[in-house]
Amino acid sequence: ITDTEGVMVEKGGTLLKGLEISVAEAEKRTGKNAVSIQETYTVYLIETRAVDNVSEVANPTPDSLWRRYSEFEIFRNYLLVTYPFVVVPPLPEKRAEFVWHKLSADNMDPDFVERRRVGLENFLLRVASHPVLSNDKIFYSFLTQFFVLCLLFCVGFFEMKHYGDELQSVISQLLRVRARVADRLYGVYKVHGNYGRVFSEWSAIEKEMGDGLQSAGHHMDAYAASIDDILEEEEHYADQLKEYLFYTEALRAVCRKHELCQFELEMAAQDLISKKQQREELATGTVRTFSLKGMTSKLFGQETPEQRETKLKTLETQIEEGEEMVKERTAECDEFVKNAWEDIERFREQKDRDLKEALISYAIMQISMCKKGIQVWNNAKECFSKM
Amino acid sequence: MASCPCHWTSGKINPHHLHNYPLCHTMIDLPHAILLQGERSSLDLSLPNGNAVDTSSPASSSSLLNRLQLDDDLDGETRDLFVTVDDPKKHVSTMETYITYRVSTKTTRTEFDLPEYSVRRRYQDFDWLRSKLEDSQPTHLIPPLPEKFVMKGVVDRFSEEFVETRRKALDKFLKRVADHPVLSFNEHFNVFLSAKDLNKRQGLALLSKMGESVKYVTGGYKLRARPIEFAAMGEYLDIFTQKLGTIDRIAQRIIKEQSEYLVELREYSPVYSSWASSEEELQEPLDGVAACMANCCSGLEELTEEMSEDFLPVLREYILYVESMKNVLKKRDQVQAEYETKLEAVAFREDRKTPVPTDVEKCQDRVECFNADLKADWDRWQNNKRQDFRQLLTGMADKNIQYYEKCLAAWESLIPLLQDKQEARADTN
Numbered sequence: 001i002t003d004t005e006g007v008m009v010e011k012g013g014t015l016l017k018g019l020e021i022s023v024a025e026a027e028k029r030t031g032k033n034a035v036s037i038q039e040t041y042t043v044y045l046i047e048t049r050a051v052d053n054v055s056e057v058a059n060p061t062p063d064s065l066w067r068r069y070s071e072f073e074i075f076r077n078y079l080l081v082t083y084p085f086v087v088v089p090p091l092p093e094k095r096a097e098f099v100w101h102k103l104s105a106d107n108m109d110p111d112f113v114e115r116r117r118v119g120l121e122n123f124l125l126r127v128a129s130h131p132v133l134s135n136d137k138i139f140y141s142f143l144t145q146f147f148v149l150c151l152l153f154c155v156g157f158f159e160m161k162h163y164g165d166e167l168q169s170v171i172s173q174l175l176r177v178r179a180r181v182a183d184r185l186y187g188v189y190k191v192h193g194n195y196g197r198v199f200s201e202w203s204a205i206e207k208e209m210g211d212g213l214q215s216a217g218h219h220m221d222a223y224a225a226s227i228d229d230i231l232e233e234e235e236h237y238a239d240q241l242k243e244y245l246f247y248t249e250a251l252r253a254v255c256r257k258h259e260l261c262q263f264e265l266e267m268a269a270q271d272l273i274s275k276k277q278q279r280e281e282l283a284t285g286t287v288r289t290f291s292l293k294g295m296t297s298k299l300f301g302q303e304t305p306e307q308r309e310t311k312l313k314t315l316e317t318q319i320e321e322g323e324e325m326v327k328e329r330t331a332e333c334d335e336f337v338k339n340a341w342e343d344i345e346r347f348r349e350q351k352d353r354d355l356k357e358a359l360i361s362y363a364i365m366q367i368s369m370c371k372k373g374i375q376v377w378n379n380a381k382e383c384f385s386k387m
Numbered sequence: 388m389a390s391c392p393c394h395w396t397s398g399k400i401n402p403h404h405l406h407n408y409p410l411c412h413t414m415i416d417l418p419h420a421i422l423l424q425g426e427r428s429s430l431d432l433s434l435p436n437g438n439a440v441d442t443s444s445p446a447s448s449s450s451l452l453n454r455l456q457l458d459d460d461l462d463g464e465t466r467d468l469f470v471t472v473d474d475p476k477k478h479v480s481t482m483e484t485y486i487t488y489r490v491s492t493k494t495t496r497t498e499f500d501l502p503e504y505s506v507r508r509r510y511q512d513f514d515w516l517r518s519k520l521e522d523s524q525p526t527h528l529i530p531p532l533p534e535k536f537v538m539k540g541v542v543d544r545f546s547e548e549f550v551e552t553r554r555k556a557l558d559k560f561l562k563r564v565a566d567h568p569v570l571s572f573n574e575h576f577n578v579f580l581s582a583k584d585l586n587k588r589q590g591l592a593l594l595s596k597m598g599e600s601v602k603y604v605t606g607g608y609k610l611r612a613r614p615i616e617f618a619a620m621g622e623y624l625d626i627f628t629q630k631l632g633t634i635d636r637i638a639q640r641i642i643k644e645q646s647e648y649l650v651e652l653r654e655y656s657p658v659y660s661s662w663a664s665s666e667e668e669l670q671e672p673l674d675g676v677a678a679c680m681a682n683c684c685s686g687l688e689e690l691t692e693e694m695s696e697d698f699l700p701v702l703r704e705y706i707l708y709v710e711s712m713k714n715v716l717k718k719r720d721q722v723q724a725e726y727e728t729k730l731e732a733v734a735f736r737e738d739r740k741t742p743v744p745t746d747v748e749k750c751q752d753r754v755e756c757f758n759a760d761l762k763a764d765w766d767r768w769q770n771n772k773r774q775d776f777r778q779l780l781t782g783m784a785d786k787n788i789q790y791y792e793k794c795l796a797a798w799e800s801l802i803p804l805l806q807d808k809q810e811a812r813a814d815t816n
Contacts, residue, residue, distance in 0.1 A: 173658045191644055356805060371795065
C-alpha cells in the first residue's frame with residue numbers, strides 16, 4: 001500500500017516501518033534576520049531514507065533538510081493542537097536548564113548542541129512510532145518538504161494574534177486602574193497636610209505639648225509633599241507598559257501579513273487545482289464537475305478536435321504558469337514565515353525581559369515609597385512622644 | 388469617720404483645699420462640726436464657723452504634706468481603687484434588647500464593704516452615675532461618656548466594633564472617676580460599683596436624697612470681672628475644641644479618601660492575575676504582583692478600620708469633655724456673680740455697721756471652694772489630656788507605620804521571585 005506521496009506505509013502500521021529517520025548533523029549558521037541584524041543559530045539536518053519494503057534495505061541516498069530548533073517547536077505545537085488527546089513526545093530543552101555546572105549553560109556549547117541533536121532525533125523517532133501521530137500528513141512533510149512550514153505556522157500565528165489581543169486588553173486595563181489609583185493616593189497624602197496646619201495652630205495654645213505638636217506638624221507637611229515625586233516615578237512604569245501596548249499593534253500587523261500571504265497562496269493553489277481539473281475533463285472527456293461550459297457544449301454540440309486541442313494547449317500553458325505562481329507564492333510565504341517567526345520569538349524574549357525589568361523597578365519603587373512612609377511616621381511618632 | 392462637707396476624706400487631700408482651709412484634716416479624729424447624716428452630701432459648702440479645732444503640730448502637718456506629694460501623683464503604688472469594664476453581653480427581653488458590661492472593682496478602701504466587686508451595668512446606668520456626679524459635684528470636671536444616642540438605621544448598636552468602642556469609652560470614664568481624688572469617694576460612685584441591683588438602689592438613692600437639692604441653680608447674675616486664669620481656661624477651651632473639631636474632620640476625610648483608594652487598589656489584583664494566565668515566563672512574577680497587591684489592600688483595610696474604631700471615638704470624647712467643662716466654667720461664673728452681687732448689696736449697707744451677713748460669707752466660701760476645686764481639676768485635666776493625646780497620636784503614627792511595614796514586607800518578598808529568573812536567563816544567553 002502506498003499513500004499519495006508514494007511512500008510505502010503498511011496499513012495500520014507506523015511510518016517507521018517504511019522510513020529511516022535521523023538527525024544526522026548540526027551546524028552553526030549566521031545570517032541576517034528580519035531586522036537585518038546578524039545572528040548566530042544552530043541548524044540540524046534531518047535525513048530520511050525510504051526503506052525498501054521487501055528487502056528492508058535503505059536507499060543509499062537520503063533526502064535531507066535543515067531545520068532550526070524553533071521549527072521543531074512549531075511542529076510540536078501543531079501536534080498539540082491537532083491531537084489534544086495524545087501525550088505528545090517532548091522536545092529536548094530549549095535552554096540549558098537544570099545545569100549542574102555553569103559552563104554548560106551556553107546554547108552554543110558543542111556538548112549542549114550534541115545532546116540536543118540526539119534529543120531531536122529521539123523526538124522524531126517517537127512521533128514516527130506513535131500509532132496516531134505517525135499518520136499525520138504534516139509530519140511527513142516536516143521531515144521532507146520545505147513549504148509545509150506555512151501551514152504549521154498558521155496555528156502559531158493565530159495564537160500570536162490572540163496573545164496580542166490579550167496583552168493589549170490587559171495592559172489597557174492596568175493603565176486605567178493605575179490612573180484612578182494615583183488619583184486617590186494623591187488625595188490621601190494631600191489631606192494629611194491639613195494636620196500640619198492644625199497642629200501648628202494647636203501648638204500655639206499649649207505649653208509643654210507645643211513643641212512636639214509643631215514639629216510633628218512639619219513632618220505631616222513633608223508627608224503630604226512626598227506624593228508628587230512618588231507619582232512622578234510611577235509614570236516611568238506606565239511608560240514601559242504603554243510601549244508594549246503599542247507593540248501589540250505591530251504584532252497584530254505581522255499576523256495580518258501572514259494571513260494575507262496564506263490567502264494569496266491558497267488562491268493560487270486553488271486556481272491551479274481547477275485548471276488541472278479542467279485539463280483532465282478535456283483530456284478524458286468526462287465531466288466531473290458541473291460547469292456552464294459543459295452544459296452549453298452539451299446543448300450546442302461538442303467541440304471539434306482542433307478546438308479541443310487549442311483549449312488543451314492554453315490550459316497547459318496556464319497550468320505551467322499556475323505552478324510557477326504557486327511555487328513563487330509558496331517561497332514568499334515560507335520566506336515571510338521563517339523571518340516573521342524568528343522575529344516573533346525574538347520579540348517574545350525581549351518582552352519577557354523588558355516586562356520583568358519593569359516589574360522589578362516597580363517593586364523597588366513601591367519599596368522606596370513604603371520606606372519613606374515609615375520614616376516620616378517614625379519622625380512624627382518621636383515628636384508625639386515628646387509631647 | 389466623719390468627713391468634711393467638702394468630701395475630702397483623710398488620706399486624699401487636695402493641696403489647694405488645704406491651702407484654703409489649713410486646719411482641716413490636720414488631725415484624723417478632729418471633731419468637726421456635727422452635720423446630720425442627711426446633709427452629708429449637702430452642697431452647702433459653708434465652713435463650720437467657730438469650730439474648736441486643735442492646732443496641729445508643725446511636724447504632723449508637714450508629714451501630711453509629704454504624704455500629699457505622693458498621693459497627688461497617684462501612681463500604682465498609692466492607688467487603692469481599680470476599676471475595669473469588660474465582657475459585654477447581649478440581653479434580650481420582651482420589652483427591649485440591650486447590652487450589659489461587667490464592672491469589676493478591686494479596692495482596699497474602707498468606704499467599701501468588700502475588697503472586690505463584680506456587677507453588671509448597662510449604658511443608662513453609666514448615664515445615671517454621670518448625672519449624679521454632675522449634680523453632686525458641680526465644682527468638678529466630670530469625665531464624659533460616649534455618645535448616648537445612636538441612629539438606629541445608620542449604626543448597628545450590637546455590632547462587635549460598636550460595642551467594643553463603647554466598652555473602651557465606658558472603661559475610660561470609670562477609670563478617670565476612680566483616679567479622681569474627690570469623685571472617686573462619691574457615694575453614688577460607690578453604689579454604682581457595689582450594688583447588685585442598681586435599679587433598686589437608684590430608687591433608694593432618690594428617696595434618701597430628697598433633701599438634696601441642686602443649690603447651684605443660680606442664675607441671672609451679672610459677672611463683673613472674670614479672674615484671668617478662668618478667662619484663660621475659657622479661651623483655651625474654645626480654641627481647643629475648635630482644633631479638635633478640625634482634627635476630627637481631617638481624620639474623617641482621610642478615612643474616606645483611604646477607603647476610596649482601597650476600592651481602586653483592589654482592581655489591580657484581578658488584572659495582574661488575568662495577565663499572568665496568558666503568559667509563560669511572566670506568569671509567576673505577575674501572579675506574585677497580584678498577591679502583593681492583595682496584601683497591601685488588606686493592610687490598608689486594617690488601617691482604616693483602626694482609625695475609625697480607635698482614633699475618632701477618643702477625639703469625640705474629648706470634644707464632649709470640653710463641652711461639659713465649659714458648663715462648669717459657666718457655673719463658676721454664676722457663683723462668683725451671685726457673690727459679687729450680694730456683696731455689693733451689702734456694701735451699700737456698710738454705713739449701718741451690720742456684720743457681714745452669713746449668706747454673703749457662704750457665697751464667698753462657695754466661690755473660693757469652687758475656684759480651688761476647679762483649678763485642681765484643671766491641672767489634673769491638662770496632665771491627663773497631655774498623656775491621652777500623646778498616646779492617641781503615637782498610636783496613630785504606629786498604625787500607619789504598621790501599614791507601611793506590611794506593604795514593605797510584601798514587596799520585598801517579591802523581589803527575589805522576580806530577580807531569580809532574570810539572573811538565570813542572563814547566564815544562558
